[in-house]
Amino acid sequence: MSLTNDYIKQRLVEKFGEELTSFEEPFGLLSFTAPAALNLKVMQFLYDDEELQFRFLTDLTAVHYPNQVGAELAVVYHLYNFREKVRLRLKIFVPVAAPKVFTATKLFESANWMERESYDFYGVEFVGHPNLKRILNVDEMTYFPMRKEFPLEDQTRVDKDDEMFGR
Amino acid sequence: MARPVQFNEKVKMVEIPKGYSGEGFFATTFDKAIGAARKNSIWPLPFATSCCGIEFMATAASHYDLARFGAERMAFTPRQCDLLMVMGTIAKKMGPVLRQVYLQMAEPRWVIAVGACASSGGVFDTYSVLQGIDQVIPVDVYVPGCPPRPEAILDGFMRIQELVGQESLRRRHSDRYKDLMNSYGIQ
Numbered sequence: 010m011s012l013t014n015d016y017i018k019q020r021l022v023e024k025f026g027e028e029l030t031s032f033e034e035p036f037g038l039l040s041f042t043a044p045a046a047l048n049l050k051v052m053q054f055l056y057d058d059e060e061l062q063f064r065f066l067t068d069l070t071a072v073h074y075p076n077q078v079g080a081e082l083a084v085v086y087h088l089y090n091f092r093e094k095v096r097l098r099l100k101i102f103v104p105v106a107a108p109k110v111f112t113a114t115k116l117f118e119s120a121n122w123m124e125r126e127s128y129d130f131y132g133v134e135f136v137g138h139p140n141l142k143r144i145l146n147v148d149e150m151t152y153f154p155m156r157k158e159f160p161l162e163d164q165t166r167v168d169k170d171d172e173m174f175g176r
Numbered sequence: 177m178a179r180p181v182q183f184n185e186k187v188k189m190v191e192i193p194k195g196y197s198g199e200g201f202f203a204t205t206f207d208k209a210i211g212a213a214r215k216n217s218i219w220p221l222p223f224a225t226s227c228c229g230i231e232f233m234a235t236a237a238s239h240y241d242l243a244r245f246g247a248e249r250m251a252f253t254p255r256q257c258d259l260l261m262v263m264g265t266i267a268k269k270m271g272p273v274l275r276q277v278y279l280q281m282a283e284p285r286w287v288i289a290v291g292a293c294a295s296s297g298g299v300f301d302t303y304s305v306l307q308g309i310d311q312v313i314p315v316d317v318y319v320p321g322c323p324p325r326p327e328a329i330l331d332g333f334m335r336i337q338e339l340v341g342q343e344s345l346r347r348r349h350s351d352r353y354k355d356l357m358n359s360y361g362i363q
Contacts, residue, residue, distance in 0.1 A: 145269075145304075146268075146269070146303075146304060147268045147269050150303075154303040154304070159303070
């Protein structure tokens with residue numbers, strides 16, 4: 010029996026009801042949104058269920074939507090079922106003022122570095138992460154560079170002035 | 177008597193420094209003699225991090241042949257080298273490493289920044305890239321280009337040779353040099 014998006018959706022709705030929203034299938038990839046507090050419960054269900062078996066975390070990243078007040082930061086999980094070759098995408102939204110998300114490291118070891126990366130670039134605080142510190146940028150960095158509130162250019166430069174570079 | 181077969185007729189010799197010569201003696205200053213010796217046997221330390229490094233490989237290979245300038249001896253230990261050739265983008269995280277390499281070099285030491293990235297950050301005007309290596313170490317010669325042609329690297333190298341050949345032996349003890357080092361926090 011092959012695992013269809015409709016069936017996955019049906020099982021999720023049976024289990025979580027109205028909590029899960031925004032079901033869509035762009036390019037055939039089942040995507041939905043969960044409340045931030047439920048991210049682990051949803052993933053645990055997808056992991057443990059004998060039919061669903063989403064036991065591989067393909068990717069974990071964050072997105073900054075500065076215009077969505079109160080839900081500026083999205084954390085996106087890509088899960089994969091190796092047996093049925095099916096993927097799905099789970100999103101949760103948290104406010105940028107208190108970006109606290111439960112860590113997925115207990116479920117997937119691979120989440121460790123990916124959560125550190127999301128913390129490094131977006132400042133998402135993964136509650137319960139064993140070693141939440143910067144992974145790619147210099148430790149002295151005082152901001153989260155991929156958030157859209159920060160300009161892309163390096164502001165420490167003095168030689169690129171307004172006259173020449175329109176700053 | 178001329179030898180029947182002659183090799184290496186077109187050997188180019190380095191000019192003798194100015195001085196006084198006579199029957200069986202030649203007198204000049206240490207500055208000039210040591211400068212001439214140094215400038216024609218510079219040991220470069222290639223610090224190549226990206227495409228400029230590829231151009232440097234071409235520069236050092238047979239076609240452009242950096243060996244013509246007495247610099248065929250690349251050494252990958254900073255302690256034996258005279259010239260740090262920084263070629264390529266230096267990320268902020270690489271900055272302390274580059275500085276450490278510079279600190280490990282013995283005086284006298286020279287630095288050449290090859291390419292736009294090493295000189296000014298180049299197109300990488302962004303949070304993760306050092307905006308020119310002169311933010312962490314003093315630089316003697318900048319070579320523009322993205323990446324520079326091997327000819328440009330050779331030109332930069334010859335300018336380094338000029339500096340090396342003309343440098344006063346007292347320069348490294350001067351207050352001005354110490355101030356320069358202090359401005360980089362190097363004792």
